Amino acid sequence: MITEILQKDEFTKADLLQLLKVEGQDLDLLFAKSNEIKKKYVGNKVYLRGLIEFSNVCLKNCYYCGIRQSNESVSRFNVKDDDILAMVQFAYENNYASLALQSGEIENPTFALRVENLLKKISSLSNNTLGVTLSCGEQSKETYQRWFDAGARRYLLRIETSSPELYQKLHPSDTLHSFTRRLECLKNLQSIGYQTGTGVMIGLPFQSIENLADDLLFMKRFDIDMCGMGPYILHRETPLAKYENLLLPDKERLKLSLKMIAILRILMKDINIASTTALQSLCVDAREKAVEIGANVLMPNITPGTYRNDYNLYERKPKTSLQFEGKEEKITTQKFGTVPIGYGQCGDAPHFFNRKKTSV
Ligand code: 5AD
Ligand code: SF4
Numbered sequence: 562m563i564t565e566i567l568q569k570d571e572f573t574k575a576d577l578l579q580l581l582k583v584e585g586q587d588l589d590l591l592f593a594k595s596n597e598i599k600k601k602y603v604g605n606k607v608y609l610r611g612l613i614e615f616s617n618v619c620l621k622n623c624y625y626c627g628i629r630q631s632n633e634s635v636s637r638f639n640v641k642d643d644d645i646l647a648m649v650q651f652a653y654e655n656n657y658a659s660l661a662l663q664s665g666e667i668e669n670p671t672f673a674l675r676v677e678n679l680l681k682k683i684s685s686l687s688n689n690t691l692g693v694t695l696s697c698g699e700q701s702k703e704t705y706q707r708w709f710d711a712g713a714r715r716y717l718l719r720i721e722t723s724s725p726e727l728y729q730k731l732h733p734s735d736t737l738h739s740f741t742r743r744l745e746c747l748k749n750l751q752s753i754g755y756q757t758g759t760g761v762m763i764g765l766p767f768q769s770i771e772n773l774a775d776d777l778l779f780m781k782r783f784d785i786d787m788c789g790m791g792p793y794i795l796h797r798e799t800p801l802a803k804y805e806n807l808l809l810p811d812k813e814r815l816k817l818s819l820k821m822i823a824i825l826r827i828l829m830k831d832i833n834i835a836s837t838t839a840l841q842s843l844c845v846d847a848r849e850k851a852v853e854i855g856a857n858v859l860m861p862n863i864t865p866g867t868y869r870n871d872y873n874l875y876e877r878k879p880k881t882s883l884q885f886e887g888k889e890e891k892i893t894t895q896k897f898g899t900v901p902i903g904y905g906q907c908g909d910a911p912h913f914f915n916r917k918k919t920s921v
Contacts (some may be wrong), residue, residue: 608908619665
């Protein structure tokens, strides 16, 4: 049965539901297939993005997130521009070839200008060779365009869930947290010419397996170039924590997350898929497993240790991990799990270029 589905080129929602439910030997078949597709379409490599979480100041109040504005126990930081540039220099010298700048969501002219200036400095520091991914939330189209003109080439904005009903349960009902606006922002990013990434959380309270099948179809329909998705992890100081009893056990949530990655790889063969940090919170080597079944991007955290402890989106967020994470240590590893690391390669998503070819 599953072998028949795996042979297909187009997948119905019913097919995806079946794949999301596979167990035992069928699960091994699913993972073998997704790994085969990964090797064929994006190569047996994992590309690095040096992740800089440069500010945990956020104006939003998502019910699931530990750094939401109303959480007063968070000590807020804003890494100084010079310190960010020192990290960029580190990444450049250590062959990362690509960076991800991430922050809480702040939409105002000062922030827009700050990021624009940073991008210009990063471009000149690296002779315009570092592929910069931004993940700074919802902004006006004009701001996205300015950041693009200043050198950013990729943008990650997770839709969190493709179901407007579920989105409403996870966010306050106000204009700051509008599903429609988020979707609008994604469309703007794509039309400006960014390699556009999105993603969802997996195993949320109130989330059904149908929601997850719809998430996969959403990403396919939207024709995204990159995806960062991972398990939902509870944070005690958030409103969603009271639904702990609705959560799947860690092991099941992890399995579901790995299935989502494998199925997305089969559905969208040539996109970039990240093996996310949240996976590691559920199991120490889950990120290795993810790159062995379809993911091809890893985002080692290169934010200095002093700030790292305060970027707690969720509990059990790893503080240090890989040998090569952290500014203090040089990269020595050649492989991540069993997958070779693509040092010095910025690892653009082939889908972005294939998409452009077919749309001409
Ligand atoms: N568990 C897992 N992921 C989370 N994020 C925020 N809070 C959590 C949580 N509790 C993710 C969201 C957001 C990204 C910055 O972090 O998907 O887009
Ligand atoms: Fe802010 Fe993002 Fe957390 Fe929402 S998920 S509170 S926007 S950092």
